[in-house]
Amino acid sequence: MRQVSLVPGLALAAALVLGPLMAPPSAALAVQPDEVLADAKLESRARNLSKHLRCLVCQNQSIDDSDAGLARDLRILVRERLKAGDTDEEVLAFLVARYGDFVLLKPPVKPTTWLLWFGPFAVFAVAGLGIWAASRRKAPAAAPAEPLDAAERQKLATLLGRDDGPEPGPPEGRPS
Amino acid sequence: MIRVVTYLPLAVAAILAVVFFWALSGERDPSRIPSPFIDKPAPVLDLAALDGGPRLTRAGFAGRVSILNVFASWCLPCLVEHPYLMALAKDGKAQIFGLNYKDKPDDAKAWLAKHGNPYARIGVDRQGRAGIEWGVYGVPETFLIGPDGRIRYKVVGPITNDHLKELRRMIADLAK
Numbered sequence: 625m626r627q628v629s630l631v632p633g634l635a636l637a638a639a640l641v642l643g644p645l646m647a648p649p650s651a652a653l654a655v656q657p658d659e660v661l662a663d664a665k666l667e668s669r670a671r672n673l674s675k676h677l678r679c680l681v682c683q684n685q686s687i688d689d690s691d692a693g694l695a696r697d698l699r700i701l702v703r704e705r706l707k708a709g710d711t712d713e714e715v716l717a718f719l720v721a722r723y724g725d726f727v728l729l730k731p732p733v734k735p736t737t738w739l740l741w742f743g744p745f746a747v748f749a750v751a752g753l754g755i756w757a758a759s760r761r762k763a764p765a766a767a768p769a770e771p772l773d774a775a776e777r778q779k780l781a782t783l784l785g786r787d788d789g790p791e792p793g794p795p796e797g798r799p800s
Numbered sequence: 801m802i803r804v805v806t807y808l809p810l811a812v813a814a815i816l817a818v819v820f821f822w823a824l825s826g827e828r829d830p831s832r833i834p835s836p837f838i839d840k841p842a843p844v845l846d847l848a849a850l851d852g853g854p855r856l857t858r859a860g861f862a863g864r865v866s867i868l869n870v871f872a873s874w875c876l877p878c879l880v881e882h883p884y885l886m887a888l889a890k891d892g893k894a895q896i897f898g899l900n901y902k903d904k905p906d907d908a909k910a911w912l913a914k915h916g917n918p919y920a921r922i923g924v925d926r927q928g929r930a931g932i933e934w935g936v937y938g939v940p941e942t943f944l945i946g947p948d949g950r951i952r953y954k955v956v957g958p959i960t961n962d963h964l965k966e967l968r969r970m971i972a973d974l975a976k
Contacts, residue, residue: 683830694928722932723935724834726833
């Protein structure tokens with residue numbers, strides 16, 4: 625057995641583990657070169673908008689991440705709208721009008737989404753109130769233990785290995 | 801109070817069971833995105849006709865119950881729903897328009913020649929831009945448009961027997 629054979633294996637393992645970690649996170653692999661606008665400022669606005677728009681085909685990817693045909697169409701459309709002078713809000717409104725709020729990866733705050741946005745806080749508030757109410761109620765005082773009678777003292781002494789009469793000694797094992 | 805706390809986990813589990821049952825039931829399909837167009841006027845439409853005849857525009861919807869079906873020759877589910885469109889065309893209660901989505905005109909013509917043509921007029925949308933205008937995110941999709949030019953119903957994906965019944969019921973209603 626040659627010891628050397630371990631080294632390439634370790635190198636491969638290290639490459640497999642570290643490689644994905646070192647790659648830039650979510651590099652713009654989906655955005656094709658021909659889509660990119662010459663104006664860097666517009667392009668960065670387009671990229672930012674694309675990250676917040678849902679790809680309707682893949683649904684849990686943004687159009688910035690998705691290779692779906694519709695995602696590409698929408699990326700191009702976003703850039704066209706920006707070039708035509710739309711504000712970011714106008715571009716989003718254009719798409720919401722056609723695809724509904726679902727096209728936005730971050731749902732807007734409105735009455736139908738109040739439960740979504742404020743539900744968790746409501747749950748916390750109710751839980752907090754419950755804990756507060758429970759802590760306010762005084763815990764019932766524990767009933768005082770009844771003293772042992774003579775027979776019980778005798779039995780206890782026997783169990784403890786002593787036979788020195790009915791008088792209770794100090795309990796063993798308790799720090800004085 | 802103790803009694804309430806004792807049954808609280810059971811109550812929470814029961815509520816969750818109801819939520820999960822609802823979320824997993826066949827009635828609810830999260831990939832079906834509700835159209836924001838229901839009961840709204842039909843969006844802009846102006847496409848060259850596949851046969852070179854008059855253009856497909858919204859004006860064609862006026863005064864009659866209309867169906868706009870998004871289809872393509874490369875789309876297998878379109879073939880599945882095709883007999884239902886032929887049946888609706890045979891009913892003659894609504895005029896059926898086709899939106900030929902990202903298709904080659906020659907392929908579309910060959911497909912229609914082979915399987916039958918239920919459409920009164922077909923608009924060619926090679927880039928999918930009209931599709932975006934109508935909030936289309938997959939093929940096939942089918943819109944039912946009232947005589948007032950408002951969209952009343954939308955089927956995402958292939959028309960099924962249930963959809964056919966619903967379409968026929970609504971067409972009869974809208975024609976009144």
